[in-house]
Amino acid sequence: MTESRSPDLATLTGVRSGKRSFYREYVRSDERMQHAVRAMDSISRALVRTVEGPRALLEEVARAAAHHLDAEWTILALADGRLQGARPRFVTVTAHGVAEADEQQLPAYVRRELGAVRAGYARPALDSGWVRVPMTLEGESVGTLTALHRLPVDPEPGDLSVLRILANQAAVSLHTSQQYQAGMALHRRAQQLYDEATAQAQDLAVRTAELRQVEQRLQVAHQRELIDTERHRIARELHDSVTQFVLSAGMAVEVARGEAEQLGPEGASINARLLTAKGLSQQAVEQLRRAIYALHQTHGDTVSTLPELLHEVARHHNPQLDVQLRVEGDVLPLPNDAHHEIARAVGEALFNVAAHARATRVIVRLSYRGDEIRVAVADDGEGDPTYLSRLLRLERTAATDGRHRGLVNIDARISELGGSIAFRRARLGGVRVVMRIPLPLAGPHRPGIINGLVGSPDRREP
Structure with a gap:
């Protein structure tokens, strides 16, 4: 009689336990996933620092890449001739997350890597511990995110995907910085042109007012010259004709008055009227002389x-x-x-x-x-x-x-x-x-x- 046995896991599931063969790989994959999640969290922290300016965002991107790769040095740099108005042109971060802005303080091998990025040299993505991913903008490479990692094995494709996300975010930030700087430069230029135009408009208004005053003075002077010429002509006419006629009339009145006196009492009334006419003629001559004198007086140019x-x-x-x-x-x-x-x-x-x-x-x-x-x-x-x-x-x-x-x-x-x-x-x-x-x-x-x-x-x- 055969002894019965309890069914084991393999009997129930038909699958042998893979613990001895695959558990270590499973644990490592889980660590990678957790690492990627932490990297994504770093990216989110970098994104919210955009308001602090491009340098703060780029440094946060470099720190996220350094943490993800356990990197000794992380470099994020633009190639020469790309995004020329963007600042800063490069960012370097140490293993402790400290940003170093002075290029002379960098180790020689880090300066060589930075020089290669600036020159635009195409280098392998993985080479002697260096990990390199391009920063792309509208399908074109504008720079490189590179790090000297300290991982026990080379980064996997998922790690490179995380780095590309970080690098592209940095490219967008630098492009935005360039646009902002260009916009500020245009704004300053526009403000300068506006100020110059305003000053010129004010100066033009002053000069226009001065020209109008000069034009009015010239017109008045021309009119005054014409009036003076006409006054002199009238004065000559009064002297040569009207005054002579009045004087002649006065002389005729004087002759008539002498004849009226010869009439005796009968001419007394006539003589009285002739005396009145003589006085009026003398007043007329005096007024004509004053008018002639006044007409000969030239008006001042200020009378306008x-x-x-x-x-x-x-x-x-x-x-x-x-x-x-x-x-x-x-x-x-x-x-x-x-x-x-x-x-x-x-x-x-x-x-x-x-x-x-x-x-x-x-x-x-x-x-x-x-x-x-x-x-x-x-x-x-x-x-x-x-x-x-x-x-x-x-x-x-x-x-x-x-x-x-x-x-x-x-x-x-x-x-x-x-x-x-x-x-x-x-x-x-x-x-x-x-x-x-x-x-x-x-x-x-x-x-x-x-x-x-x-x-x-x-x-x-x-």
Whole structure:
């Protein structure tokens, strides 16, 4: 009778235990896997140090490779001519994880390996304890991660895969560093160009303002020359014709007065009127002489604004009238010869006051407002604003003989600038002539002395 036996593991599973043959290999494989996991953990630690800059990340990559290979030295370097803007160009780490940045402090064999990497020499992946994997970027090698390992056997393909991951991460970091440096350089250049452009724009604005001032002064000087020429011509005309006629009229009155005296009592009334005519002719001659003298006086080149022109006009009437000029608001430059038109209108008003109002005092008030320029001529004479308004309406519609054209001349000059005039009772007791010109100014509709000879900027030659 055969003795029965209990089934063993081989009987139950049909597989003999491989413990004696494969356990050691299994343990070593497990250690490799754990080693690879630790290397991946090192890679993750390296990745989160990206914010510290490329050097910190590269040193962490080199430490991870050194730890994975138990390396005596680990080198991570770029080849010459690759990623030229990237920094640092190389990183070396000792077995204790200490980074060495001074190339002269490295051992000779480490410097030789670093020189070979920089020169771009193609060397075996495994050679005399050195492990080399390329750093690739877009399929091209830009450098090498190399380490002098102290493992009992050469690294396996899985170890090389871990090193390639580390090397490629380093390549990406260096490429990002290069792009960042290039971007910073472009940013600095752009900021420099912007600052230069801003400074040039400011300088150009200053020079433009200066050129405009020079242009205005030149235009004023040209206008002044033309006006002075016209003034001298008028003065010659007054001296050679009008004054001679008035003197002749005075002489004729004197002859007639002698004949009236011969009539005796019958010619007394005629003689009285002739005496009045003689006095008027003498006053006319005196006024003509003063006007000729004033016309011969050359204006200064600094007279370029409306207040300065009005000062000139007031000065010409000062012998007969106490004229005061008051200016309110900021003085504005006027286009073309508009300031001359306004000054002539004020001069006409002052002449009317001197000739007809029996006034002694006049206040000219020039006001610059937001939407208009207002000029008021107020006197202490005997004028009536209602009568003057009615007289202006008659002069606008009726043909007069030229002796009563003062008001309509003022109205015409102001109307051609888009403005209007009105007559009010002045606080001084006389009449206040108010001229209102809207802003912006409208150009004159008729060619004046300046407008016809100089022309406006918008005019085109035929």
